Amino acid sequence: MVQREYNIVVDKLVARYGERTVLNGVDMKVRPREVRVILGGSGCGKSTLLKHIIGLATPADGTVELLGVNLVEADEPEKDAVLSRIGMLFQGGALLNALTIHENVALPLVEKTNLPREVIDEMVAMKLALVGLSHAHDLTPPELSGGMKKRAALARAMAMDPAVLFADEPSAGLDPITGAALDELLISLKNQFNMSLVVVTHELASVETIADQITMLDKGHVIAEGTLDEVKATPHPMVQSFFGRQGEGEAERRSVLQAFEDDGGAR
Amino acid sequence: MVELEGAMVVDAVPALSKRLAAISGPGEKVELDLSAVTDIDSSGVALLSLFLRRMEASGRDVALVRVPERVKRTLELFPFVDARVQEAEDRGSIFDRVGRWAEGIVNLVLHFLVVVADTTWFVATGVFKKRGVRWHVVIYEMAQMGSKALAVVALIAFLVGATMALQSAAQLRQFGADIFVVDLIGISMTRELGPLMAAIVVAGRSGSAVAAEIGTMMISEEIDALKTMGLHPTRFLVVPKILAITVTQPLLTAFADAAGVFGGFLVATFYLDVGAQPFIVRLQESLYLKDVLTGLIKSVMFAWLIVSVGAICGFRTKGGADAVGRSTTTSVVAGIFAVIVADALASLVFYFGD
Numbered sequence: 282m283v284q285r286e287y288n289i290v291v292d293k294l295v296a297r298y299g300e301r302t303v304l305n306g307v308d309m310k311v312r313p314r315e316v317r318v319i320l321g322g323s324g325c326g327k328s329t330l331l332k333h334i335i336g337l338a339t340p341a342d343g344t345v346e347l348l349g350v351n352l353v354e355a356d357e358p359e360k361d362a363v364l365s366r367i368g369m370l371f372q373g374g375a376l377l378n379a380l381t382i383h384e385n386v387a388l389p390l391v392e393k394t395n396l397p398r399e400v401i402d403e404m405v406a407m408k409l410a411l412v413g414l415s416h417a418h419d420l421t422p423p424e425l426s427g428g429m430k431k432r433a434a435l436a437r438a439m440a441m442d443p444a445v446l447f448a449d450e451p452s453a454g455l456d457p458i459t460g461a462a463l464d465e466l467l468i469s470l471k472n473q474f475n476m477s478l479v480v481v482t483h484e485l486a487s488v489e490t491i492a493d494q495i496t497m498l499d500k501g502h503v504i505a506e507g508t509l510d511e512v513k514a515t516p517h518p519m520v521q522s523f524f525g526r527q528g529e530g531e532a533e534r535r536s537v538l539q540a541f542e543d544d545g546g547a548r
Numbered sequence: 549m550v551e552l553e554g555a556m557v558v559d560a561v562p563a564l565s566k567r568l569a570a571i572s573g574p575g576e577k578v579e580l581d582l583s584a585v586t587d588i589d590s591s592g593v594a595l596l597s598l599f600l601r602r603m604e605a606s607g608r609d610v611a612l613v614r615v616p617e618r619v620k621r622t623l624e625l626f627p628f629v630d631a632r633v634q635e636a637e638d639r640g641s642i643f644d645r646v647g648r649w650a651e652g653i654v655n656l657v658l659h660f661l662v663v664v665a666d667t668t669w670f671v672a673t674g675v676f677k678k679r680g681v682r683w684h685v686v687i688y689e690m691a692q693m694g695s696k697a698l699a700v701v702a703l704i705a706f707l708v709g710a711t712m713a714l715q716s717a718a719q720l721r722q723f724g725a726d727i728f729v730v731d732l733i734g735i736s737m738t739r740e741l742g743p744l745m746a747a748i749v750v751a752g753r754s755g756s757a758v759a760a761e762i763g764t765m766m767i768s769e770e771i772d773a774l775k776t777m778g779l780h781p782t783r784f785l786v787v788p789k790i791l792a793i794t795v796t797q798p799l800l801t802a803f804a805d806a807a808g809v810f811g812g813f814l815v816a817t818f819y820l821d822v823g824a825q826p827f828i829v830r831l832q833e834s835l836y837l838k839d840v841l842t843g844l845i846k847s848v849m850f851a852w853l854i855v856s857v858g859a860i861c862g863f864r865t866k867g868g869a870d871a872v873g874r875s876t877t878t879s880v881v882a883g884i885f886a887v888i889v890a891d892a893l894a895s896l897v898f899y900f901g902d
Contacts, residue, residue, distance in 0.1 A: 332772075369776040372769065
């Protein structure tokens with residue numbers, strides 16, 4: 282396998298939904314074995330950036346290279362080859378409800394490889410054991426709790442031993458303890474499998490535990506980039522308010538306003 | 549239309565309050581024009597809020613129109629009042645609107661053609677490839693779309709056949725032409741009503757199910773998940789359904805034909821005194837294989853329309869759970885519409901083709 286300098290190269294990416302520009306000239310480079318956190322408030326374009334990297338959306342301008350391949354220009358076999366080397370953990374898990382957990386994790390292996398059935402079953406068992414779901418083979422997604430769903434989805438994302446693992450808000454909707462456990466799991470898997478890990482989040486706690494490098498977005502621009510300390514030292518007001526200096530004042534103002542409205546609405 | 553002007557602040561509110569108090573009781577919609585308001589404070593907002601509540605109690609609509617930016621910023625803090633602010637409508641000229649509408653239609657048609665083309669390609673290439681088609685899913689879908697719909701299709705066709713025999717009997721009897729009820733039932737059931745009734749039931753049952761399944765998968769990111777695994781959603785979801793319905797729909801239609809003719813047969817024998825033996829003999833004379841085949845060919849065409857319309861409605865689902873509901877409704881209406889239009893076109897072709 283060729284050792285690339287970067288697993289992901291995003292170059293002057295512009296993304297639009299209709300007439301609304303969501304990303305406006307975003308650059309980002311992710312090295313192998315790096316944990317990159319994409320950070321920002323709601324609606325800043327984090328998830329859109331992720332969608333463009335994994336080829337679910339077509340850039341309005343600029344280019345994205347994933348494992349050295351531009352997914353927009355690649356032909357089917359090339360695209361397949363890249364997609365088989367990435368894993369994606371979706372926000373809600375996105376497990377197929379019609380299939381059992383075992384079948385969900387087996388799906389990419391069954392559809393994309395020629396491995397014999399026993400080997401696939403063994404691999405699925407290994408991956409489910411990794412995420413602590415050995416008892417859940419025959420359950421269907423609706424029977425799982427939120428945290429279990431995320432772990433099952435993680436097992437599916439890991440099914441093909443990806444070179445890059447993406448996670449869209451992995452701890453969203455989980456309690457802090459389960460969320461932290463998931464973060465730890467992501468990091469240990471990343472180390473064991475030598476993956477790059479790209480995590481979209483707005484949870485400060487996760488950022489501090491997992492990030493090697495941070496890309497912080499606001500209104501479609503990269504406003505800060507680098508290690509946690511480098512980003513914290515950026516004077517941009519959005520960065521400062523995110524890391525807490527003005528955060529408390531803002532929260533207080535909002536809670537007062539909320540109380541005011543609730544009172545007005547009750548009368 | 550009531551115009552307010554100046555600063556709506558503590559000093560001015562008592563006077564304004566009297567002006568607004570003059571508007572009372574039920575009546576037509578009140579529009580408060582705020583374009584000349586220079587400033588507003590809490591007392592001004594409270595005045596508006598009280599006025600809005602008073603009008604609402606007497607069942608009268610209120611809108612705040614032409615609100616200056618400065619005032620609007622203050623109102624935004626108070627959702628109850630802010631909700632009544634009417635945005636200046638900028639829908640563009642008629643050409644803009646027609647253009648946007650046309651663009652939407654063109655996009656829809658293109659999207660539909662892409663889904664149809666993908667489906668055709670994956671069916672054509674998949675059938676001959678190892679692991680090209682998920683056959684166990686095809687079997688499952690056959691049960692869902694075919695055998696589970698059998699009872700209701702048969703019952704409806706039976707009732708339609710019987711009703712038609714009864715209704716036409718009254719007319720035919722006047723001419724002593726009772727026996728021709730056999731031709732009528734036989735030909736109309738096999739050529740038209742059997743395929744149509746089966747298609748309408750399946751559009752309601754399975755077309756909506758296809759739209760709901762794909763729509764739900766759209767909003768839960770399952771479709772995106774399939775794509776990131778390199779699995780084409782059309783190949784994965786639509787192809788098994790197309791293959792399944794291609795087999796089941798003609799079978800359902802054949803059952804519908806039989807049930808409809810049987811309904812007619814019962815009415816003819818027990819009510820019209822045509823007699824069982826003459827009915828069967830006449831049926832053999834009047835009904836050609838061509839009639840039945842025409843109906844079966846049409847049924848396959850209807851089946852493809854139902855699944856592709858359901859699929860496109862599913863794939864165009866955006867937003868939350870309510871969007872899935874809308875897609876499902878659209879898929880049924882559009883599915884039945886497409887089936888009936890296709891039926892009309894097919895009738896023309898077969899009529900002039902004879």
